[in-house]
Amino acid sequence: MPLESQPVVVSGERQGQGSGDVVPEPAKDIDPLTLVRGFIGATLKPGQGNAAARAYLDDQSRAGWRPSRSLTIIQDTFGTVYDTDPQPDPNTLVVNVRGIDIGTLDQSNAFVPDYSSALLKVKVRKQAGGQWRIVDPPADLYATESDFSENYTAVPVSFYSETSATFVPDRRYVIAKPQSGLPSRVMDLLVNGPSTSLAGSVKNLLGEPVEIDTNVKSLDDGTLVVPLTGVSGVPDDTRKLIAAQIVLTLQYVTSARIRILADGAALVPNHPDWRSNELPAYGATLSPSLDLLGLMTVGGRVRSLGDGAPVPGPAGSGEYDVVSAAQSIDGKRLAVVERDGGKVRLRIGDLGHDLPLVNLGGTTLSRPTWRPGTGEVWTVADHLTVGRMVLNPNGQWTALTVNATDLVQQGGITELRFSRDGARVAAVIDGELWVASVVGTGDSVALREPRHLQPHDVTDVADVDWITQDTLVAVTSSPSQPVVRVLVDGQRLDAFNSSNLTPKVHGVTAAPGRPIVVADASGLWTASVLGEVWRPLPHSMQDADPFYPG
Known part of the structure; x- marks a missing residue:
């Protein structure tokens, strides 16, 4: 049974044809180029079975067209030109659609970024009545970026990370109308599990044998009922996590109370x-306390962002020639990359005390990053080897390797930063912005599913950090957009105000609920929202690199 359907007006002349939706035919005597443009523009118009787009097909194709669930999204500006290869039939032409493919919506409704030339060949034929119609519709659906934004809404679907004991957002895109059906569409995505980009990084608590018993529905008082089955034998603590997973996901599509049932009874006893x-x-x-104001490295020392004073111990006194550093989430520990002649080495220890050397070094080490929920410290040696420092029971740091083959194949890694939930890393690779998922199996850890974000518009990246669990901030050498905000799936890019910044911007730090701090040629600057003019940070210093704990 379908979960929902579009209401339609049935005219007398179309009754009994079984078409389901009544849609207008293309304009009379439309030329082939305009016909194909109209076909792409009709892809996402409301209607069952892509009825609006089928109107541009000949009768045989209308009946037989079965497009895949994949949707290719192209830039709004695209061209349609006639193919130069001669056709044996003078009443048959091929129209080439030329534009830029910015990504696809895969079968799990996740956006997969891409930036490549889109070339689609569409065959059209003049019908008996003299009208042109498409005779070989593409196997996949194509739509413009504007049409996609108008018809789809983004929903962060939540999945559980056992490593960090928190929920991780997995951005999906669902048809926005009818709005009443949104909760059902989102619950289907939740039950079907995480997208490819997070496979192995998170756990779906609603996986087998749990499933939705009947349709999600709203009661007369507005309460949204989510009926589950297959939950028998599930312990209470897991039931609470299932409830959280559902509520955190549905909060983006409903403001109603959510009643979660398991085989007709409350999923969590006494809490329906x-x-x-x-x-x-x-x-x-997993987010730093507001009491921890952040630190900066400048002149080989680690100083406070709050008052500019050196931190206690050799990291602040100048005993170590500090290149970069990272403070643990709780603020108690410090990892520093120390210059040692023509090479660098890593030290980790308690803030304010001597920092023991770790058996890891090289010509370069990226600024360390703390893995949430584990206490591990990661850094990249010589742009190619991802090192993972683990504290053993004897209180010593041991360097372990990370299977980062999928990521290092993309190029040299200069920056690596964990998301606040630990499920992903952001990386700067040869000046470009990438993300990858963190997959742990026993004692081994791998970086999988690397995704290149905004390859055309985000280049010459110097540094990156996470504003939220699914939003990045990157700084580039571009004078027009030196600071940009990018969604974790690469679907959207927004530029911060460039006022007051002096190229080149070379450092950035961010954290939930904190101002963004960037470093340019003159010092440190802070802003909180897009469009805000950057303000100088008190106690700023030239050549400083800021960092919040994490």
């Missing part, structure tokens, strides 16, 4: 109805 403000603060320990 939920709102998002009733959930525990999952992941609260």
Whole structure:
């Protein structure tokens, strides 16, 4: 049974044809080029079975066209030109669609970034009545970026990370209308599990044998009912996590109370109805306390962002020639990359004390990053080897390797930064912006599913950090957009105000609920939202590199 359908007006002349939707035919005597443009423009118009797009096909193709669930999104500006290869039939032409493919919506409704030339060949034929119609419609659907944004809404679907004991957003895109069906469409995505980009990084608590028993529905009082089955034998603590996974996901498509049932009874005993403000603060320990103001490295020393004073111990006194550093989430530990002649080496220890050397070094080491929920420190040696430092029971740091083959195949890694939930890393590779998922199996860890974000518009990247779990901020050498915000799937890019910044911007740090701090040629600057003019940070210093804990 379909979960929903579009209401249609049935005219007398079309009754009994079984078409389901009544859509207008293309304009009379439309030329082949305009016909193909109209076909692409009709792809996402409401209607069952892509009825609006089928109107541009000949009768045989209308009946037989079965497009895949994949949607290719192209830039709004695209061209249609006649193919130069001669056709044996004078009433048959081939129209080439030329543009830029910015990405695809895969079968799990996740956006997969791409930036390549789109070339689609569409065959059209003059019908008996003299009208041109498409006779070989493409196997995949094509739509413009504007049409996609108008018809789809983004929903961060939540999945659980056992490593960091928090929920990770997995951005999906669902048809926005009818709005009443949004909760059902989103729950289907939740039950079907994470997208390819997060496979192996997170756990779907609603996987087999749990499933939706009947349709998600709204009661007369507005309560949204989510009926589950297959939950028998699931312990109470897991039931609470399942409830959280559902509520955190549905909060983006409904403001109603959510009643979660398991075989007709409350999923969590004595707690049938939920709102998002009733959930525990999952992941609260993964963001730094507001008491920790952040640090900066400048002149070989580590100093406070709050007052500019050197931190206690050899990291602040100048005993170490510090190149870069990272403070642990709780603020108690410090990892520093120290210059040692023509090479560098890593030290990790308690803030304010001597920092023991770790058996890891090289010509270069990227600024360290702390892996959430584990206490591990990661850095990249000589742009190619990802090192993972683990504290053993004896209190010594041991260097382990990470299977980063998929990522290092893309080029030399100059920056690596963990997301606040630990499920992903952001990387700067040969001046370009990448993300990858963190997959752990036993004691081994791998970086999988690397995705290149905004390859055309984000180049010459110097540094990157995470604003939220699914949003990045990157700084580039571009004078027109030196600071940009990019969604984790690469679907959207926004530029921050460039006022007051002096190229080249070379450093950035960010954290949830904190101002963004960037470093340019003159010092440190801060802003919180797009469009805001950058303000100088008090106690700023030239050549400083800022960093929040993490």
